[in-house]
Amino acid sequence: MKKTLHETIRTDMEAAILSGALAAGERLPTEADLMEQYGCSRMTVNKAISALVAASLVERRKKAGSFVARPKMHSMxxxxxxxxxxxxxxxxxxxxxxxxxxxxxxxxxxxxxxxxxxxxxxxxxxxxxxxxxxxxxxxxxxxxxxxxxxxxxxxxxxxxxxxxxxxxxxxxxxxxxxxxxxxxxxxxxxxxxxxxxxxxxxxxxxxxxxxxxxxxxxxxxxxxxxxxxxxxxxxxxxxx
Amino acid sequence: MKKTLHETIRTDMEAAILSGALAAGERLPTEADLMEQYGCSRMTVNKAISALVAASLVERRKKAGSFVARPKMHSMxxxxxxxxxxxxxxxxxxxxxxxxxxxxxxxxxxxxxxxxxxxxxxxxxxxxxxxxxxxxxxxxxxxxxxxxxxxxxxxxxxxxxxxxxxxxxxxxxxxxxxxxxxxxxxxxxxxxxxxxxxxxxxxxxxxxxxxxxxxxxxxxxxxxxxxxxxxxxxxxxxxx
DNA sequence: CATGATTTAATGTATAGACATAAAAATCGA
DNA sequence: TCGATTTTTATGTCTATACATTAAATCATG
The missing domain is CATH 3.40.1410.10 (Chorismate lyase-like)
Incomplete structure (x- = not known):
């Protein structure tokens, strides 16, 4: 199964979150960091992180960055x-x-x-x-x-x-x-x-x-x- | 509440679907159509439709187009x-x-x-x-x-x-x-x-x-x- | 007439850049 | 020192374009 770049970024971040490497509340790398790390454009990074936001694994705040969301247990x-x-x-x-x-x-x-x-x-x-x-x-x-x-x-x-x-x-x-x-x-x-x-x-x-x-x-x-x-x-x- | 363009497109389509104007299985306008209709770029349309796909209101098939999904009743x-x-x-x-x-x-x-x-x-x-x-x-x-x-x-x-x-x-x-x-x-x-x-x-x-x-x-x-x-x-x- | 090859129309992915916006951080003034 | 102002930084939105992919539609052929 071939993965697209934004899927790769998404799953990498997801894995980091689920493994505990990135704990709840912690900040994940900025879009600029990821951009460099994966050698891609910002839109691609943005798409990946947006997907995590849609899945409510991540919350974003302007200027501050993107943070691992604390599971809510309200919506199974x-x-x-x-x-x-x-x-x-x-x-x-x-x-x-x-x-x-x-x-x-x-x-x-x-x-x-x-x-x-x-x-x-x-x-x-x-x-x-x-x-x-x-x-x-x-x-x-x-x-x-x-x-x-x-x-x-x-x-x-x-x-x-x-x-x-x-x-x-x-x-x-x-x-x-x-x-x-x-x-x-x-x-x-x-x-x-x-x-x-x-x-x-x-x-x-x-x-x-x-x-x-x-x-x-x-x-x-x-x-x-x-x-x-x-x-x-x-x-x-x-x-x- | 100010809405962004892709949100507007998203909610317009959502309303059309929920009102029944676009029935299940029907095809919605192509990205090119919507692009013209809203006077925006394709990426913006794409983002709007992608959100509907993520919410499983819409399914997409290449070459064929985007279609209103039939509710599955499998995931409440x-x-x-x-x-x-x-x-x-x-x-x-x-x-x-x-x-x-x-x-x-x-x-x-x-x-x-x-x-x-x-x-x-x-x-x-x-x-x-x-x-x-x-x-x-x-x-x-x-x-x-x-x-x-x-x-x-x-x-x-x-x-x-x-x-x-x-x-x-x-x-x-x-x-x-x-x-x-x-x-x-x-x-x-x-x-x-x-x-x-x-x-x-x-x-x-x-x-x-x-x-x-x-x-x-x-x-x-x-x-x-x-x-x-x-x-x-x-x-x-x-x-x- | 069926079947296989080709075309084509739609989405899928990605880039590089521009400007907007919000809020944290730093600076400045009283 | 505290509060107001400015700066900076990171995300938010959007454009215009390019090429990839896939499956429907069409066309050619046996």
Whole structure:
């Protein structure tokens, strides 16, 4: 693998930082120094350091120089599961089983539904994600038909609503809430677990620009599933 | 707020993408076009588009052009709690209560401890995070004294081990596993909950370069705590 | 008609220089 | 000595240009 000059500079600095040779808060060589050291123009050095800034490994202050940033621990990267892909990676058979399907107006009591609907009808679905026929997650989903009118025609025998949306709707923003709950009787029944079993509860709302697209709540069987978040350079593969 | 030219181009393109004016997969104007449109040099356009690529809003293919990327939903940003800060933000009083403290060699049975120790001793702590005196989380932590020899002298009456480490150790990489578990008797007792209560279980391992720094396992009371992950441009504040 | 060679249009990388800007450091004045 | 002013230094932005690279598009050929 051939590396470009600015990549070389970037990785050299990165290595120096990660190895501890350049500790947090320390100043790294000035652009002029690096320019000479690598025998290149300032723009090239600048590009390399800018990349480190974008990765928030480095902070720059005018006149003062560039400094190794102290890791913030506030923004880790969370691998969000594409359930089908993960189940297949486990060499299991994936299936989505639709439990219910309904088109109705938003419940005026429920704030989220009101926000989502945009005045129009909602498609409300419940279903199960299955791995080798065993329930893995129970899902309740509301979809804004204002944002995704085509979805009313879908059957979801072959593809899960989430996968369909991912393929057909260009969303731009999403927020996920992660919590632990004891399985309620209905959830426990669907997941084939005892009432009270610890479940990883994931709630995600997705927008396209200002308009809500979908709002989904999933219960995962706690002992069978977990999420992985990662901070740092060595981006690993997905969760198991 | 004055914007630089490449920022202007960047935000213009970003707005076009997020508004849907440029849909996923569509091609955006060539660098030559934008060059003319903004009356600037190609380097400036290139910098703007490169930023969008770094933010994975855009993908580029040679000869073909730059295209709006389809959101991947594989990498959301997870707000990792600084517990003390969050408790204070809730206008509650924060405290850490040390339950046990021990210096010992790694258990040869436990792979993680072996990996962490680097042959030297471990500092093993357990304690409670309290909000207004109420238990919020139960924590078990192992610290590599090879990586952090100073920690053996700490008392942790005033500061939690996590906060101390964050302040004193320049780590470079961390991995967090998130799961849901039913509270075991010991955990339930410490958290003042019934046995079996759903707990959010967070396990984090932290490295500096190749060397392990700390390995921590936390149990949060499910109904009192959750995590927020976010994808998209409108970076909001922390979780509640 | 398919397949392989050639052209060409786009991005990728890099240079050398110019001027702008902010803040630390040095200088000067009261 | 302290505060205000000036200088200096390092980054920030941008230009105009050059050549490299790659993959799509086109064209030639069997």
């Amino acid at each position: 990267v969370l691998d969000i599961p594409d359930l089908e892909a993960e189940v297949l990676q486990r060499r299991q058979r994936y299936a989505f089983h639709l439990l219910s399907r309904e088109i109705r107006l938003a419940d005026p009591q429920k704030e989220y539904e009101q926000q989502l609907s945009g005045g129009e009808a909602l498609l409300v679905l419940t279903g199960l994600h299955l791995a080798d026929g065993q329930p893995l997650a129970f899902e309740e989903r509301s979809v804004s038909l204002a944002a995704v009118p085509d979805m009313a025609q879908q059957g979801f025998e072959l593809i899960s609503p989430g996968a369909w949306l991912l393929k057909h709707v260009p969303w731009t923003e999403a927020e996920t809430r992660i919590a632990a709950v004891n399985a309620a009787p209905e959830v426990a029944r669907h997941l084939d677990q005892d009432v009270g079993t610890a479940c990883l509860y994931i709630e995600r709302r997705t927008w396209r620009g200002e308009a809500g697209v979908t709002w989904v709540r999933q219960h995962f069987i706690g002992k069978d599933y977990d999420l992985i978040a990662h901070f740092g350079p060595a981006r690993s593969g997905g969760a198991i | 940003v997870l707000d990792i709690p600084d517990l003390e800060a969050e408790v204070l933000q809730r206008r509650q009083r924060y405290a850490f209560h040390l339950l046990s403290r021990e210096i010992r060699l790694a258990d040869p049975q436990k792979e993680y401890e072996q990996q962490l120790s680097g042959g030297e001793a471990l500092l093993v702590l357990t304690g409670l995070h309290l909000a207004d005196g109420q238990p919020l989380a139960f924590e078990e932590r192992s610290v590599s004294l090879a990586a952090v020899p100073d920690m053996a002298q700490q008392g942790f009456e005033l500061i939690s081990p996590g906060a101390w480490l964050l302040k004193h150790v320049p780590w470079t990489e961390a991995e967090t596993r998130i799961a849901a578990v039913n509270a075991a008797p010991e955990v339930a007792r410490h958290l003042d909950q019934d046995v079996g209560t759903a707990c959010l279980y967070i396990e984090r391992r932290t490295w500096r370069g190749e060397a392990g720094v700390t390995w921590v396992r936390q149990h949060f009371i499910g109904k009192d705590y959750d995590l927020i992950a976010h994808f998209g441009p409108a970076r909001s504040g922390g979780a509640i």
